Amino acid sequence: MTRLVGRRLLIGLVTIWGVVSAVFVVIRLAPGDQATVALGPDATQEQLTALRHALGLDQPVLVQYLDYLGDVLTLDFGESYRYGRPAMDVVFGRFPATVTLTVTAALIAICCGLVLGVLAGRRPGSLVDRAVSTVALGLQAIPPFWVGIMFILVFALQLRLFPSAGGGTLGHLVLPAVTLAIPFTALVARITRGAVAETMTESFVRTARSKGLTETQVLGGHVLKNSLIPVVTVVGLQLGTLVGGAVVIETVFAWPGLGSMLVNAVENRDFALVQAATVLIAVCVIVLNLAADVVNARLDPRIRLEARR
Amino acid sequence: MTDRPPTALLDVEDLEVVLAAGATTGTVLDRISFSVDAGRTTGLIGESGSGKTMTAMALVQLLPAGARTAGHVWWREEDLLGARARRVRQVRGREIAVIFQDPLQALNPTQTVGRQIGEIPRRDGLSRDAVRAKVLELLDRVGIPDPEQRIDAYPHELSGGQRQRVMIAMALAGEPRLIIADEPTTALDVTTQARVLALIAGLREREGTALLLVSHDLRVMANVADDLVVMYAGRVAERGPARAVLDSPRHPYTRALANNVPSVRTRSAIARPLPGAPANPFDRPAGCAFHPRCPLVTDRCRTETPRLRELEPGRFSACHLAEEVTP
Incomplete structure (x- = not known):
């Protein structure tokens, strides 16, 4: 390890x-x-x-x-x-807002994506599976900035449920976080669906059934952990693009984070700021990938064995 | 149902399995009937594709998705095919346990073998210590050296023979009355095969558990089985006491099998392949499925499907010319 x-x-x-x-x-x-x-x-x-x-x-x-x-x-x-x-001071001043936004979006996406993916993957070809797969594909194809603008129109301007721009309160967080979470939810759901469907065909799942386990016990005890490995890998890699997506979403919602600042800094040729922000984002992505590797090694003993060689 | 022998633990009656492959459907098991007596070993033998594994899986309803079944699987006076899913789950593992073919595939790679062996006792509510003690005892019983060490190993850290022993320990954990062993030695090398086979045979003697052994290897059967069910193209060709079936076959297919296995009948060291290709249950020849490969074939065999009939007490054959088959 x-x-x-x-x-x-x-x-x-x-x-x-x-x-x-x-x-x-x-x-x-x-x-x-x-x-x-x-x-x-x-x-x-x-x-x-x-x-x-x-x-x-x-x-x-x-x-x-x-x-x-x-x-x-x-x-x-x-x-x-x-x-x-x-x-560095400017960047760190903006950093917490971006972390709040991306972590919230990631949590929403991982929770919803896992649930939807498992529901779809446990019975490939079922109605639930086809519904989830179709909707996921659609959600992944819609550009997030458009979703963001639509959210502002509907939930902020028409229904006046949430503020349309700015940061500071929990209410400000909802629309940008959900917007950012949507394509990521679809991605997690699709990866999870594929992984669960594949694991369900494994021989050891039949072994688990031969022990008299219920489908829920089979799913929770034997399928889920084995399916998580590809999910964690993809999530680890894609959290980086989530930060990239945050740049756009922060601009749409005027969220006071790193992303909107970075866009301004590039326009102004503020080299120092661009460099500091980019390096910080790169470090975050690398740390997240490392974390994904560690989690996977915990999940699969065979990866641990490989690492020892 | 009336002619069911009272000692039979498991009585399979006209079992049918229909599988769909694309647009076509195939009756992969066609009216399979046989029984397994308490405390005895019944061998299910046939070439690959003959339906022996399918039969074994149908008993505990672990068939591939989309398979349809008909007939009866009488398990101690109860028809499992008509039973509720909940009852079938109660039977699995705790009354009928399965030892699968390839232990590396059949064991969960992300769980320690101890956890997998202890799953049934754990779900039955035994305490952690009690489960561990039971697993250690099981590992010891199946001849795994150093159980204290091995209990926390993962499947990939064990040898093939040890993995199969783990599978056996897992099957024993639910204290079943019947163990189905599906090609338990196929994935193992020859010396390990002999040891695992001796272990399975020994366990059956000590525990009094009935055993349904699925294998394509006649030498394995000759060593272990009390009764034999010979399958061909999804049908029972012949069944009866193992020694009698092997010594004086009543079906040309059994005779061909026996004559082609070196140590059983001939002096040649290499098994000769049976002439012709095994029949495909999806496209079974008319009449007797074996007729294209049969040396005794008559016109009747090409048109009329022979029924399994009792020649003498305990001896059944599905051949029109059963009486004329000579060893």
């Missing part, structure tokens, strides 16, 4: 380095640098040169890259020139 975690951590560090470097490259490939955006179209050449010098943008790219790597290692992403505060 320790070796498994150690190896995955090492891979995680390499991945973070990759993300950090990719952010560095992409941000410099984008047209217009920080100085042009900050000073506006009326800036003189002297002003631009002075600001570029102050920001270190006149240095050779390799020097900039190494400086940047050093800063990342010490978690110093520099100052956000828009906020005038250290980028």
Whole structure:
């Protein structure tokens, strides 16, 4: 187990380095640098040169890259020139709101998705199965921003049940969390359905029945745990895209999180902020994947055996 | 029903199983009748596809989804085929237990063997310590060395022979009156086969449990079975006391089987395959299903399906020419 975690951590560090470097490259490939955006179209050449010098943008790219790597290692992403505060502070200030939103959405999606998936997968081809599979496919195909806008129209503007924008109260959380949860629920339901349906055909399920267990006991005692392995893997991987989805949803609902801030930071070429936020998100995704691996190793003794080799 | 022998523990009467494969349906089991007496070993033998496993699974209603059954499975004066699902579940494991073919597939990979063996006692409400003590005792009884260590092992951590012993311990856990063993030694290597077989035979003697042994291996049967039911293409070809059936077959199919197994009848070391292909229960030849491969075939065999008839007390054959079959 320790070796498994150690190896995955090492891979995680390499991945973070990759993300950090990719952010560095992409941000410099984008047209217009920080100085042009900050000073506006009326800036003189002297002003631009002075600001570029102050920001270190006149240095050779390799020097900039190494400086940047050093800063990342010490978690110093520099100052956000828009906020005038250290980028890490700004990012961490926004982080809890995003965590609240994604965790709520993930919990809704996992609970609903598991229940629907098990109900569908226990009897493949049944009416319940066909209903769940069709609805899940449909929900996965609808763009979340459209769902968000429809929710605002119906539940916020027409029915006035929930506030349409902003954050702070539980009421503010409902619409964005549900919007974000919908495609993820559909995904979890589909994966669970497939896994349960496949496990039901396994020989050991017949063995369980031969012991006189009821269908519920068979499902709870033998099918569920074995079906969870692919579900946990996919959920672990897809939680990352949930954060990506949060960027859009936060913008739709003006949710004061990392996502809406990141969109603004990219528009403003606020390098420090973009880098800090991206690295933080990358770290989260890697930690979540690691957690999924650990959970799976707990679920399946054969994975533990593999890790020992 | 009136001619049911009073000692029979299990009496299968005209069992039929119909399976659907796409648009076509097939009567994979056609009027199977045989009985298992208390404390005896009954062997169910036939080539693959003859329906022996299907028969075994039909007894405890563990058939694939969509299978339809007809006939009677009399279990101690009670028809299991007509029983409620709840009653069938009570019978499973606690009255009729099953030992499955491939223990690696048939055991849950994510549970320790101790948990799987102890499942019935645990669900019966025994305390943790009592369940553990019972499982340890069972592991010891089936000859697993070092039960204290093995009880917490997962199936993949055991050898093939030990896994099959675990399956046997699991079957014993519900203290059944009948154990169905479906090809219990097929997945094992030859030396392990002999040991597991000796264990099964020994258990039957010590516990007085009846055994229904499903196998394609005539040598296994010759060693263990008291009675034999020979199946061909989803029908019973012949049945009777094992020694008598093997020594003087009353069906050309049984004779062909016996003559083709080295250690039973001939001096050759290698089993000769039976000429021709086994009949497919979905597309059974008219008349006697064995007629395309039969050396004694007559015109009657091609048109008229022979019924299983009693030649002498305890000896049944489904061959028009049963009296003319010579060893």
